[in-house]
Amino acid sequence: MTEPRESKSIAHHVDAERLWRRHMELAQHGATGNGGVNRQALSDEEVTARRVLVGWGEAIGLVASNDAAGNLFLRLEGTAPDLAPVLIGSHIDSQPTGGKFDGAFGVLAALESVEAMVAAGARPRRSVDVVAWMNEEGSRFAPGMMGSAAFTCARKLADILSVHDAVGVGVATEIAKVLAAEPDLPGRPLGFPVAAFVEAHIEQGPILEAEGRTIGVVTGIQGKRTFRVTVTGEENHAGTSPRSARRDALVSAVAVVQALQQAMWDDADVVRFTIGRFDVTPNAPSVVPARVVFSIDLRHPDTDTLRDLGDRIPALCAAAAGRCAVEVRELLHDPPLTFPDAVRDRIRAAATDLGIPWMDIPSGAGHDARYLHYHCPTGMIFIPCLNGLSHHEAESATKDDIAAGARVLAETAFGLANQE
């Protein structure tokens, strides 16, 4: 695969200092005391951060717009503006104790990519839209990836608008607030045709760092199934009820968890099995627990393995629950997906041409790219993050790696935008 000569010069217009400065500036919106970011979806901090992005885009002639799901677009118009555009970007909402790079890097690298095209005087054939998807994290309004789900019709807009946060504020109210703060921006329809989508992101894992590679060409996103397990026993007095008379929900839940851990164990360490939430009722030191409700998060890159492992869960729970009743409810089943070669080849070629060391890598985490994958040819570019840490205030990435990621994204996007 060869790129036109002017392409090479685009990557050279990526300004590492400016890109780094913008990461630090954006992180001021929702900055925490520990150097992290608390900029949850549709918060006031996100409103001001969006305005900063719009300002940076308009300064170089990009046209800002938004849609009914609160997604934000900054368009570099192509020479054939009637063709479906290429979208590049990610999200700028964060976890409550998040970092400066998860999501923000993908949006700022996309902005830097079109800024480099502008600086190089290299106008692409198709328009290129920088996009910031609404509520990827899902920490305030669950589940996440709402903006990309609504855009691609994976979820109905009406369903998303009816979600409320922990204190009862609705998505509908907060999207209305965000759009009201951007009265100068024209609206875009949901689900318009897209030629391709590329998302750059920190890896959120330790592999690139360990392998000494700067770019991860993401092969796909592993599948994910989630369950809610309810173990029901009987409340009793800790001092008076003999063990033989108890139906202790915690005793049964612990046995169930150990049985599941054993069954999900794989020597290759590919299965991702996590019990992250575990709630005991009544949760009092001198009361034998009556109920335990816990979550299961199961992920695997192979469709059949994910199906088989997940399908075993109800029987495993029932067998290990002892005297207590157990109920298993599946909440989500997203099969694994593989990004198309057409996009992955372009990313590999861009990295190779620029002399940046790369490797193929699967994505353990979900991303907006999951939903876009079913809407248009999609790919992802990873860069290393310090110690593999993410969703953490100490999350970090280097100036050089960020710039390298932006260079590969700029070349990839320009190539895709010049396609027929």
Next chain:
Amino acid sequence: MTEPRESKSIAHHVDAERLWRRHMELAQHGATGNGGVNRQALSDEEVTARRVLVGWGEAIGLVASNDAAGNLFLRLEGTAPDLAPVLIGSHIDSQPTGGKFDGAFGVLAALESVEAMVAAGARPRRSVDVVAWMNEEGSRFAPGMMGSAAFTCARKLADILSVHDAVGVGVATEIAKVLAAEPDLPGRPLGFPVAAFVEAHIEQGPILEAEGRTIGVVTGIQGKRTFRVTVTGEENHAGTSPRSARRDALVSAVAVVQALQQAMWDDADVVRFTIGRFDVTPNAPSVVPARVVFSIDLRHPDTDTLRDLGDRIPALCAAAAGRCAVEVRELLHDPPLTFPDAVRDRIRAAATDLGIPWMDIPSGAGHDARYLHYHCPTGMIFIPCLNGLSHHEAESATKDDIAAGARVLAETAFGLANQE
């Protein structure tokens, strides 16, 4: 042991219907939808329930008072009011999902006992105080038995006042609220001399029911040790972090719990080992847990066994915690105790005289009588409860057993109050 003739007539003045009605009336204060009671210590529901008790007492000439720890007294003045009084009673605070009888029975049976003395025209030599101790349950403000602990100097009042509930409300604030709601009540000093204390209570276990006995003459209270175990790992992403890189606090905590359960197992089923509270941080489905804090409640009637089992806990936790750090903190070590023969003999004699079937029985649960035992001659009277259930909205006892318990208490208290 012989009782004066008029004593026998006291028991005959116990009114089973009135006593039952008062249980139902008191249960309206904090009534739950499932027929239980949520009347936690120092709550507004307890304030109104105290006022009802005061009203019942004043209607028969009892003098109400309270003390700085929020204990409530209703005094039947004796013919020798300068002598140390006999105290009878229990508590009226409940677990969050408690029943109508735990605690309330002991207070209402005590009130019925003095009402029977009044009705019989049998004024005792010593005054008899009906008492409702503050915060026996310890579910809102931990640990429990606060009022009796402060009264007997087992704990300093200042320490108790500095305790806060889960939402940050302090005992000091809530006691001030309770006392402000009783401006007509004179204050009593903590720790005044007491001639004897007798507490009637539901058994909270299945033994009396199984043995077909109406009265349990409580021999003593088993010992209790409590611990707080903190397991510390590292927060991580459920989708991206390999098992080999995780320090999952829940995985380690589950292993620790199973190791403890195994070590505390006894064929005779005498050891009472309970993990009632288990809190996970950050407790989010897609985040590998960083920390688990859980409670241990260990009880045994034998001093040496309790000491040996409890002393093994730190080493057992450390050995099973795997990659996580574990810290064990002991919160309480109450050795087993035996009530004096002088009080037990009186209870046995009263039941025998009244023709009510009784048996000796140990107490598995802690009670305010534990602290009073170290302050004055103390005893306890148990009655059966349905299926041994307590700390439960379905907790139940029969009208006949309640009346029988009150009759034995009335005779016992009258006998103690006529002592030199």
